[in-house]
Amino acid sequence: MARSFVVGPETVRMLELGHPWVIADRYTRRWPQARAGEVAALTDEGGRFLATALLDPGDRVAARVLAFSPIRLDxxxxxxxxxxxxxxxxxxxxxxxxxxxxxxxxxxxxxxxxxxxxxxxxxxxxxxxxxxxxxxxxxxxxxxxxxxxxxxxxxxxxxxxxxxxxxxxxxxxxxxxxxxxxxxxxVIENSLTFLVDLQEGLHTGLFLDQRRNRQDFMARVGGRRVLNLFAFTGAFSVAAVAAGARQVTSVDAAGAYLDRAAENFRANDIDPRKHEFLTGDCFRVLEELVRAKRRFDVVLMDPPSFSTTRQSRFTTRGGTSELVAQALRLLPNGGLLICSSNHQKVDLADFLKEIRRGALQAKRELRVLATFAQPEDFPFSVTFPEGRYLKYLVMEAGGVPADGPGG
Structure with missing residues (x-):
């Protein structure tokens, strides 16, 4: 028989709306001693049953709902x-x-x-x-x-x-x-081969939530010059080359990731020496590309929600507009800017505001052609909006003066 744990009025309201988290508060601090993983019955102060949950005492999310009915975790x-x-x-x-x-x-x-x-x-x-x-x-x-x-x-x-x-x-x-x-x-994704590691580091080397977006990307880059910022292990770069991109430049702060990107190229019988890999902070590399008057037809930026390098600290909430402004200096009229964010706390409206700031700073036009999120194997409940975290926007750049960047 599961022990009962009382939650406060605010948590009651959230549970009644179907949200699966109990955030630590003064009520959870009064709970009896419990071990992580204990299955508990959550009740209101009157003893009314609300949900069956897994407890995580001491964590910010003190309990996670398994069901809004009595169950046994067996x-x-x-x-x-x-x-x-x-x-x-x-x-x-x-x-x-x-x-x-x-x-x-x-x-x-x-x-x-x-x-x-x-x-x-x-x-x-x-x-x-x-x-x-x-x-x-x-x-x-x-x-x-x-x-x-x-x-x-x-x-x-x-x-x-x-x-x-x-x-x-x-x-x-x-x-x-x-x-x-x-x-x-x-492993195989969209008929391409990628190399993963299930032991080393925080990430396997392939972000599965971008699978469908990479498929869309492949349909847009044929014959074009592509700049892939925050390239990680190069999945988008491999997809671009496989789809017939003329030239692909991959940029990441971590040289080890770009080494793995080159391995992914070779795993698909693509010679990495025919393409460009630039190690460095993306802001600095963008500045260098602008100074060199480089031009690209497609710029993709898929930064982590937070990253730290020796040169800078990046957060989606604060750095997107600067990236957009710089990237637009590399794109001609009709070029594509593709921006993605996996930051759970930045919704689509806020993300668009950051992109708008960058476009205004660069004095360029941006038109959204398509918006995507995560694919069907990343479902989320309508009662848990945090589950819709991925934002992926395909935009067409315009507004370059006649004497501005050319093709």
Whole structure:
């Protein structure tokens, strides 16, 4: 029988609206002592049942809702949730892809838990300590339901920004079930090959939420000169070359990422020496490209929500407008500026305001041709707006004076 934990009026209101989080407050600080992962019944001050939740005492999100009804977190319940999540992926076009997200946390009714499939292997990522107590059950049901060759676990560390800035991420993943994979592991996305690692660092090397956007990107870049800022391991760059881009320039502050980008080029039988890789802070590199009077037909910027280099600190909320202003100095009339952000706390309206500031600063016109978000294997509930985090805008640049940048 689950113990009862009382929540305050504000949390009651949010739970009644279907939001799955209990944010720590003066009511949660009065809860009886509990361990991370305890399954609890949440009630109002009158004892009325509200939800069944996993507890994370001491965290900002003190509890995450599993169901708005009494349940037991056992094999039968978890098997049902996972089976439904797998079935939900039939809505996505995965005909040329073997890398996808199988469980998207709150969007699949399993808050704080992410499961991704990379070829024959699964990567489980825990964004809440509460799931650690149920790891054996989770891996057993995943093995039975999905039948992978092996299952890797990656617990998201706290202070990830600081660790990444110091280069101290190291080997964060480990095998928890089945056979070992050989890394780098090749996977297929949109018929292209990418190399991933389920053990090293914070990221696998391929952001699956951009799959459909890369497909759209490929339809726009044929015969064009492409600049890919914050290129990471070069997935968009590979997609551009494969789609017939004339020249691709990839920029990232981390040379190690660009080395992996070159490996992704070679994995697709593309000679990286025929294209350009620039290591450096994107603001500084943009300034150098402007001074050199370089021109591009397509500029893509997909920065992390936060990054730190020796030269600068970037945040989506504060740096997008400057990036846009500089990028527009490289684009002719009719050129495409593609801006993406995965910052959960910046909604589409705020993102557009930042882009507008950059366009006004550059005295250029920008027309939005298309907007996209994450694909179908990243579902989110309408009661959890934080789940719609990815913003991807395709824009046409105009307004260059007759004596301004040319083609």
């Amino acid at each position: 094999g039968d319940w978890l098997r049902t949730q996972l089976t439904q999540a797998v079935a939900r992926r039939r809505q996505a076009d995965l005909s040329a892809t073997n890398a996808l997200r199988l469980v998207n946390g709150e969007g699949d009714g399993l808050p704080g838990l992410v499961v991704e499939r990379f070829a024959d292997f699964l990567l489980v990522q825990l964004y809440a300590r509460s799931w650690e107590a149920h790891l054996d059950l989770l891996t057993a049901v995943l093995a039975e339901t999905v039948r992978p060759a092996g299952i890797y676990l990656k617990t998201r560390p706290r202070q990830t920004r600081e660790l990444a800035a110091k280069g101290q991420t190291g080997k964060l993943g480990r095998l928890v079930w089945g056979q070992k994979a050989s890394f780098p592991l090749p």
